[in-house]
Amino acid sequence: MSSIYVDHAATTPMVESALLAMTAQLAQLGNPSSLHTHGRATRKTLEDARETLAKEIGSLPSEVIFTASGTEANNIALKGLYWAGREVGKKIVVISSIEHHAILDPAHWLATHEGAEVIEIPVNSDGVINLDFLKDLVKTRGEEIAVISVMHANNETGAIQPVSEVVAIAGEIAVHTDAVQSFKKVPLSFAQLGVTAMSLSAHKIGGPLGIGALILKRGVEIPSLLHGGGQEREIRSGTLNAPSIVAFATAATSSYYNAGAVVGLRDRFISSVQALIPDAVINALAAARLPGIVNVTFPGTQSDTLLLLMDGQHISCSTGSACSAGVHEASHVLLAMGHSEISAQSSLRFSFGATSTASECDFVVSVLPDVIARGRAANLP
């Protein structure tokens, strides 16, 4: 039996056109920073790709800084905007309590090593940030805030965050948004949103692994993390990865992802789960959500057991965001939404993507009752 992949929020298959564009560019010789014919040829292709990507995200081409990952884009933005703020005495970093570790960890690193004060915006039980909290904070301590970082949509629950409202509340304060999960899934425009900085990643949209972008408003100067040739606005150094950049832009223009179809699968899945496992809790159900992500709590189970059993049925799903040590920990996102440690550890994330089908969705649903029953039996005191 073939295996079923319902973990598209982790990574998703490459679009064929991106794969072809990438392999073609891999065969081309030339460092885009070189001044000769070979260099210029690569530079031309690369800048075409930058313009394409800029158009897709609604920014100026000069606002696109290519990075090696979404994580790197997040680090450059958060640390850079903090350091820039600290120059003028602003030492508060505001993040939401449900950020990905690629924001959470740099923020806490800034607190431990760089004198930052980190303030987390709480979320409601549907995983959406509390704007009143932010309003009060900006009112009382706005002068001290260096940066506010709120993700565009959460990677575990899919809950979309009110980033436009954050920007309005922030006023002059720099706002960063991690839009890695949202790009190409829901309408997204850098200019319309009005944020200072935005992080993107290619492999979540059918592009290759190892390439991301920081979209940084023109005129905003921040210190670098990587020093060297100064290739990307003196903010990010390193020879530009032309094959991956070309593939990133190609994936961004493809019509590979059909949001309506993915929403259909997600809702089909949710209603089946609700019918078959009545005590299952669909997290963030009342929030506006990304098309593909469903996060379900199955009371009386342990998610690592469920994952093993699903895997045994050749179904790849997730316990939330992957953890390097491999030990499953209670999700900070679900805890922030009010789950207990126990119920947070009883949850699975299913994420549908461009290649998902109704028969895959139905197969996952068909094995769930037995998996949940075994998972409950194995959840010994």
Next chain:
Amino acid sequence: MKLIAAMSGGVDSAVAAARAVEAGHEVIGVHLALSANPQKYRSGARGCCTIEDSHDARRAADVIGIPFYIWDMAEEFHDGVVEDFLAEYAAGRTPNPCLRCNEKIKFAAVLDRARAMGFDGVVTGHYARTEIGENGKTLHRAVDHSKDQSYVLSVLTVEQIEGAVFPLGDTTKVDIRKEAEARGLAVAQKPDSHDICFVPSGDNAGWLRDRLGSDVGPIVDQSGTKIGEHKGAYTYTIGQRKGLGLTIPTPDGSPRFVLKIEPVTNTVVVGAREDLAVTIMRGERPVWCGPAVDHAHRIGFVQIRAHGAALPCTYYVENGLLVAILDEALLGLATGQAMVIYDGDRVVGSATICETE
């Protein structure tokens, strides 16, 4: 059979998993995370509890070609093994944590969970054998007596032995390393782990002192006369001669040995070598690895340390306690250790030593 292979990241459990796959079983590799805050790298003699070890286990599973998961058993391990270890020392006994880990984690928490999930048993890299005879499945010593681990498995009940698969019992350690090499397993030359896995420094006495405090107390002779001071009674072991720091010599200049540890009064009693002699031991909470032993006197062997000698004895059960009468007296026997009875190579059962005479 559908089996869970417990993979520590060491060479033995990796080869055990590979052999189980080759024998035709459906095998899934599981690494048990036993520490809530694992260290990044191995240090000293440890071999199962660091992130590096979990990566080694994952790599071995990938090379063998089996699914691999990590199970977080840190809480169970802390409650069942580490706390027990501390409590036993605090009570003046000398526990064996590996035995407790087999009893409460590997063949209890893991086996129970595996069975509930639809698996038939657990494969480990222990050096021991099982045989199926008229009395069902029984536990036996490994062929390589120098590596034999049947002692630390002697706490398994018949039902647990039913669910245990030990593929390495017929092979020597040297050959297991060669086999790992031939199978392309990178852990082939990984050093053996020894010492206690949750005492990273290997400094058992220091680790106990940090947790149990270091109340100074008297060292007395058998008449009760104070002849010195100790730095925490639980850091001493019955039969210990070195490190007592006594300056008052015995009349005949003969050395003194720890005879008794009295936790309530925080006293260490010392005496002459011959006072250590034990011929009868009694053990509580007996566990039978096959047919239960009754009051009838039987001839066999008793072993009181993981790699100790098998001592000829007569054994039986009296008032719920397992009794062993040694053919020859033994010097220095600590309560808290396991007494394991053997009938030839077969493990009859075990109990925790609570009294000696």
